[in-house]
Amino acid sequence: MAVALTMAQMKIAVLRHSYRGQRAQAAGTGAVLGLLLAAGTIYLAFVSPDLLAAGYAVWLLGWMLGPVFMGGGDETLRPEYFGMLGLPARRLAVGLLAGAFVGVAPLVSLVASLGLLVAGARLGVVNALVALPAMALQLAVFVLLSKVSVAVVGLTLRSRLGAIGSGLVNGTILAALGQIWVFMVVFDTTGTPDAVWYLPSGWGLLAVRGQWWALGALAALVLALLGAWAALLSRRAGSTRVSGRGRRPITATTAQGAVVAKELRTWARDLVRNHQLAFALSYGVCFAASPLLIGWDGMLPYAGPIFVAMAAAMASNLYGTDGTALWLTLMTPGMSDVRGRQLAWISTQGPIALVLTVGLTAIAGGPWPLVLALLPALLGGAAGLVPLISVTALVPGTDPHRRAGNPLRTSEDDGGLTGLAYLMLALVLAAAIPAVLAAAWLGWPGVLVGVVTGALYYWGFGRLAERRLRSHGPELLDTMRTGRKPQGSSGRPSVTTRFAELSRPRRLIAGWCLGFAAIPLVPQGILAAVFVANGTLRHSWFLATYMPGGWRYVVAGAFIALGLAMYGTALWIIRPARSSEAAAA
Numbered sequence: 393m394a395v396a397l398t399m400a401q402m403k404i405a406v407l408r409h410s411y412r413g414q415r416a417q418a419a420g421t422g423a424v425l426g427l428l429l430a431a432g433t434i435y436l437a438f439v440s441p442d443l444l445a446a447g448y449a450v451w452l453l454g455w456m457l458g459p460v461f462m463g464g465g466d467e468t469l470r471p472e473y474f475g476m477l478g479l480p481a482r483r484l485a486v487g488l489l490a491g492a493f494v495g496v497a498p499l500v501s502l503v504a505s506l507g508l509l510v511a512g513a514r515l516g517v518v519n520a521l522v523a524l525p526a527m528a529l530q531l532a533v534f535v536l537l538s539k540v541s542v543a544v545v546g547l548t549l550r551s552r553l554g555a556i557g558s559g560l561v562n563g564t565i566l567a568a569l570g571q572i573w574v575f576m577v578v579f580d581t582t583g584t585p586d587a588v589w590y591l592p593s594g595w596g597l598l599a600v601r602g603q604w605w606a607l608g609a610l611a612a613l614v615l616a617l618l619g620a621w622a623a624l625l626s627r628r629a630g631s632t633r634v635s636g637r638g639r640r641p642i643t644a645t646t647a648q649g650a651v652v653a654k655e656l657r658t659w660a661r662d663l664v665r666n667h668q669l670a671f672a673l674s675y676g677v678c679f680a681a682s683p684l685l686i687g688w689d690g691m692l693p694y695a696g697p698i699f700v701a702m703a704a705a706m707a708s709n710l711y712g713t714d715g716t717a718l719w720l721t722l723m724t725p726g727m728s729d730v731r732g733r734q735l736a737w738i739s740t741q742g743p744i745a746l747v748l749t750v751g752l753t754a755i756a757g758g759p760w761p762l763v764l765a766l767l768p769a770l771l772g773g774a775a776g777l778v779p780l781i782s783v784t785a786l787v788p789g790t791d792p793h794r795r796a797g798n799p800l801r802t803s804e805d806d807g808g809l810t811g812l813a814y815l816m817l818a819l820v821l822a823a824a825i826p827a828v829l830a831a832a833w834l835g836w837p838g839v840l841v842g843v844v845t846g847a848l849y850y851w852g853f854g855r856l857a858e859r860r861l862r863s864h865g866p867e868l869l870d871t872m873r874t875g876r877k878p879q880g881s882s883g884r885p886s887v888t889t890r891f892a893e894l895s896r897p898r899r900l901i902a903g904w905c906l907g908f909a910a911i912p913l914v915p916q917g918i919l920a921a922v923f924v925a926n927g928t929l930r931h932s933w934f935l936a937t938y939m940p941g942g943w944r945y946v947v948a949g950a951f952i953a954l955g956l957a958m959y960g961t962a963l964w965i966i967r968p969a970r971s972s973e974a975a976a977a
Contacts, residue, residue, distance in 0.1 A: 429500070438514075447507070448530070481623065523600045529614055551663075559668065662792065672699050680698055693762075705814075708778065710778055710782040711779070716869065718868060728858045728862060765831035765838040770823070772849040776852065779861075780854070810903070911955070935947060
């Protein structure tokens with residue numbers, strides 16, 4: 393008990409001193425949004441028990457998957473900090489669990505759990521009393537499942553096979569969530585599935601409704617998860633290195649060849665990059681193949697392009713992931729490793745994307761001009777943007793040899809990494825617009841447009857990245873070493889750097905615009921216009937194809953305008969602040 397209270401007090405002290413300035417503003421905004429969701433969950437208790445059970449299932453899913461996809465979750469108190477105290481694993485787990493209950497997310501989840509109390513009060517006094525321990529146990533299950541999920545993924549990332557397997561599983565889950573409408577159609581889901589009652593998130597509600605065994609099941613699950621987490625904590629301190637036996641020396645004869653060889657070996661050996669590559673591949677394939685469940689193969693040809701976009705998003709902080717190893721490049725006069733990194737990136741991602749695109753397009757029977765124009769434009773744009781964004785808006789990362797027992801945590805700035813990923817997705821998709829339009833209007837000549845634009849992106853963005861690296865190399869290294877982001881010559885952050893430094897509401901709006909603008913722009917706008925031009929009507933979810941004759945192009949054009957407006961809004965938000973604005977701030 394003393395250890396638990398001490399760690400809870402430590403967490404409170406850390407948060408009290410760290411929630412200042414922008415971080416405090418971000419935490420406040422997150423708390424407000426979370427409380428709104430919690431209020432909506434409580435409202436479900438007045439509407440329908442089935443909906444309340446489904447709402448808690450969503451909360452459970454968020455606790456399990458959110459930290460996995462966001463870099464490992466809250467690690468204010470790390471197990472490594474207490475490694476020299478000699479605490480037994482179970483005692484350490486209890487203390488860390490007490491600390492995990494301190495924070496914005498647990499508080500918001502506890503508020504959402506008040507729906508159990510509302511549901512119990514509507515049934516009777518005894519049911520309301522049962523809701524009190526059910527709330528505490530449900531919150532404990534949420535937190536422990538989150539910790540166990542992160543620990544399991546972190547443990548699997550200690551081997552190459554585990555890193556690849558974890559990436560495949562995570563990519564599949566995220567793709568399934570993105571295509572949830574397909575599964576709703578397949579299973580003809582018109583109401584709440586019965587399964588939500590028998591997930592751990594529904595046990596508290598079952599107990600409140602008179603099935604007392606569910607309360608005991610929750611308590612038993614808490615003890616089991618606590619034991620599992622304790623066992624995982626005892627294994628966390630192990631080495632994350634892979635055996636070096638049987639490795640061949642680098643025999644490159646040129647500087648660029650050495651960079652390419654080094655990068656290729658990093659892509660093959662770094663467990664984080666293994667995880668990212670497997671994640672992007674799984675996401676692209678599963679996202680494009682999901683509509684096969686309803687008999688539509690129209691998305692299959694785009695598995696390769698989706699993979700390229702996601703792989704670029706995963707590599708958006710390429711230089712930051714390598715840590716302070718940047719000094720090796722800076723200590724070589726006149727040297728830049730940008731071209732070598734570009735070539736290595738396109739060498740690892742390109743063949744996979746090509747095989748996916750050609751193979752799945754052949755299965756679907758086309759559209760050949762569109763996908764063959766889209767792929768080179770995306771590859772060239774991504775290969776150019778990956779180093780450019782990384783050196784322009786670098787997010788300080790942890791040196792690979794200093795990563796903690798949680799390999800998912802490559803940086804302390806989760807918001808910055810998420811912002812870079814969204815920005816990269818938007819820019820890569822925007823880079824493909826000329827090729828898509830040319831292929832839609834001209835057919836096969838559009839393929840040439842895609843190849844030319846991709847080559848120009850590769851060369852032009854790479855050249856800009858080289859210039860940036862040569863002119864701001866020392867500042868980037870200082871950023872990696874100290875965590876302080878460099879300022880431009882005018883004393884203001886660059887446009888891309890500003891995204892990570894925005895207040896939480898503005899970053900949220902910009903992130904939503906960058907993340908979802910492609911939906912009205914590409915499928916509902918550009919592709920829908922192509923379908924209308926080809927006479928393909930009432931097709932899948934493309935709204936314009938369902939409109940009366942005079943409104944089809946109008947609706948498609950409106951969606952294109954909406955997508956462009958969303959991109960414009962995001963760029964307006966992250967624009968460099970004017971001197972008057974900076975003075976006012």
